[in-house]
Amino acid sequence: TPVLHLGGPLIKNTFGAGTELFLKLETFQPTGSFKVRSVLTFINSLDVETMQHGLVTMSAGNHAAAVAYGAQCFGTHAKVIMPRGTNPHKLALSEQYGATVLFVDDFLEAQEMIREIESTEGRISVPAWGDSRLTLGTASLGLELIDQTPALDAFVVAIGGGSICAGAGPLLKSVWSDCKVLAVEPAGAATM
Numbered sequence: 001t002p003v004l005h006l007g008g009p010l011i012k013n014t015f016g017a018g019t020e021l022f023l024k025l026e027t028f029q030p031t032g033s034f035k036v037r038s039v040l041t042f043i044n045s046l047d048v049e050t051m052q053h054g055l056v057t058m059s060a061g062n063h064a065a066a067v068a069y070g071a072q073c074f075g076t077h078a079k080v081i082m083p084r085g086t087n088p089h090k091l092a093l094s095e096q097y098g099a100t101v102l103f104v105d106d107f108l109e110a111q112e113m114i115r116e117i118e119s120t121e122g123r124i125s126v127p128a129w130g131d132s133r134l135t136l137g138t139a140s141l142g143l144e145l146i147d148q149t150p151a152l153d154a155f156v157v158a159i160g161g162g163s164i165c166a167g168a169g170p171l172l173k174s175v176w177s178d179c180k181v182l183a184v185e186p187a188g189a190a191t192m
Helices: 009-015 035-044 048-052 062-073 088-096 107-121 132-148 163-175
Strands: 003-006 021-024 055-058 078-083 100-104 154-158 180-184
Touching (some): 003 132, 021 132, 055 062, 055 107, 062 078, 062 088, 078 088, 078 107, 100 107, 154 163, 163 180
Parallel strands (some): 055 078, 154 180
Antiparallel strands (some): 003 021
């Protein structure tokens, strides 16, 4: 994805003289989110037979759309479990990429549904976090930054589940040892 380079008086007045910002435009991904990176890496690690049974995941949006897109890319199919009241745009995006969408009332119901689908249909569950293949996929963002920017003093990343921070952060630190990795989140929705 492209990087937008920002400098000039507004940046100087806001952040101090000599500051330059480089914004990684992950909204240019096919689903509008970095999640495609991790999902494609995960799916690519599967053998053909496993992949043919299809995929299943639970998500309220970005991960769901990425799994639907990934299934389409690899010629398989996906079932996506979403909470009732999901953002209509995220729902439509998942359906646009061919996912069958199932709705649940809560996280526990979604987990039970995934276990049932795995056992009856043989689908592979694509987790939204906690799998090293997902982390490897988000590290690709760091690889691109190394090619697209000068050495960074800081890598500031929004943190939800932590996958970009876990993947790209250590990679950037291994190349630019003085680069600070700063994870940020909304004060009213601090999940980490």
